[in-house]
Amino acid sequence: MDPLEVIANLNKAFPYFQPVFSADEHTIMGYEILGRYQSDQGIISLGPFFLDxxxxxxxRIEADNYILSQALEKSLNEGISTSFFVNRDANLLMADRGQSLLELLLRFCSKGLDLERIVLEISEKTFRGDFEQLFHLIQYYKTYGIKIAIDNIGGDSDQWERLAKVSPDIMKVDLQHLRKEAGNTAFHNILYSLSMLARKIGSTLLFENIELDYQLHFAWKNGGRYYQGFYLQEPSADFLKKEILREKLKTKCQEYIEHEKRHLKAVHGLAQLLQRETNEHINQLKKQMNDLDSLIISLSKFVGDKFFRLYICDGNGFQLTENLIRKDSRWAALDGFKGKNWSWRPYFLENIMRMQNKNAGLLSDSYSDIETGEMIRTFSYPLGENHYLFMDLAYDFLYDQDGIHY
Incomplete structure (x- = not known):
């Protein structure tokens, strides 16, 4: 693409609109404004132009503003009252301190544009300037009611620090990686952590580049309120009926709900089974054993291949036994763990209190085991006398339980 050709023929540039759908209403909540150009070879994307x-x-600023002007003019003429996502590279935005963009928006504000419907979508990951200045500009834009979205969210801890400071209204997560990283537990853990961060700072998750059904399901399951991608709707030159996918999305949502209910029912069923079996074994063994290490050694003879690690802690998280590990169908004590404290682990003390209150065991969520790297669950069980049994379920066993491993 010849940039001089684009600038010399800006009248051949025009906006395309890619809808963003909401999870709560199953309707179009807004459009991302994209740049297109009518070349001799047909309509082409201006993405490479803006990234060059x-x-x-x-x-690039002139072309950006020209396309945005056309988009806003069209929306006002057609009475479109959805939100509009306006892309801006942070380096370009700071080139003129965001002045030209704000002047353009205020000009359309006088024509009837509600600035609260504008979502400024910023790519700040590659920003090379002073982040403090960018932060102040973002805060200034917010005073006009303009919402802020941050895209290209990744696992960069520095970026997460900036996210916490900016507290964007929307965080965009690219699901292209999911096709390559579907089995990568680190990728899933990052997204889980991101959903927790969004909740803490009051941001909403928008999942983009949804191209397949399982990606939409993934977005729904991981707290996505907004969805975007070719699986839902490709960009076009025209606005669409707000309810165009309402029935499809409602049906999909019902499918995901039923799937999740089956999953939760299976998890609950497994927890009840483990509770019954552990009750039975422990009641037999406690009559015979006074030593905790002997207790878990005897217990290992009953649990079969469900578990691969057993140990006992007190209510403050101090380990009272060594780890009993199953390897190649044989159990053996692994020294060096007695006396260690695990109260620093997330939810540890909370789960201790839950076991105390219910006087029953708990089955944890799935998580990546520090030592094996596999996705596991832990069944914890109150033994009485401020003693708590922890039994780590083997990945192979969980995998055979119809999806309970995830």
């Missing part, structure tokens, strides 16, 4: 840093900033 060899093109002078003023050229």
């Amino acid at each position: 840093e060899d093109i002078p900033d003023e050229y």
Whole structure:
């Protein structure tokens, strides 16, 4: 693409609109404004033009503002009252301190545009300037009611620090990686942590580049309120009926709900089974054993291949036994763990209190085991006298339980 050709023929540039759908209403909540160009070979994306840093900033800013002007003019003429996602690279935005964009928006505000419907979507991951200045500009935009979305969210801890400071209204998560990283537990853990961060700072998750059903299911399951991608709707030059996918999304949502209910029912059933079996074994063994290490050694003879690690802690998280490990169908004590404290682990003390209150065992969520790297669950059980038994379920056993491993 010849940038000079684009600038010389800006009248051939125009906006495309990719809808963003909501999980709660199953309707179009907004459109991302994209740039297109009518070339001799047909309609092409202006994405490469805006990403090419060899093109002078003023050229790219001019083209950006031209396309945005056309988009807003069209929305006002057609009475479209959804939100509009306006893409801006942070480096370009700071080139003129965001002045030209704000002037453009205020000009349309006088024509009837509600600035609270504007979502400024910023790519800040590659920002090379002073982040404090960018932060102040973002805060300034917010005073006009403009919402902020941050895209290209990844596992970069520095970026997460910035996210916490900016507290964007929306965080965009690219699901292209899911096709390559579907079995990568680290990727799933990062997204889980991101959903927790979003909840803490009051942001909403938007999952983009949804191209397959399982990606939509993944977005729904991981707290996505907004969805975008070719699986739902490709970009087009026209606005669509707000309810265009309402029935499809409602049906999909019902499918995901039923799937999740079956999953939760299976988890609950497993927890009840483990409670019954552990009750039976422990009641027999406690009559014979006074030593905790002997207790778990005797217990290992009853549990079969469900578990691969057994140990006992007190109510403050101090380990009272060594780890009993199953390897190649044989159990053996692994020294060096007695006396260690695990109260620092997330939810440890909370779960101790739950066991005390219910006087029953708990089955944990799935998580990546520090030592094996496999996704496991732990069944914890109150033994009485401030003693708590922890039994780590083997991945192979969980995998055979119809999806309980995830």
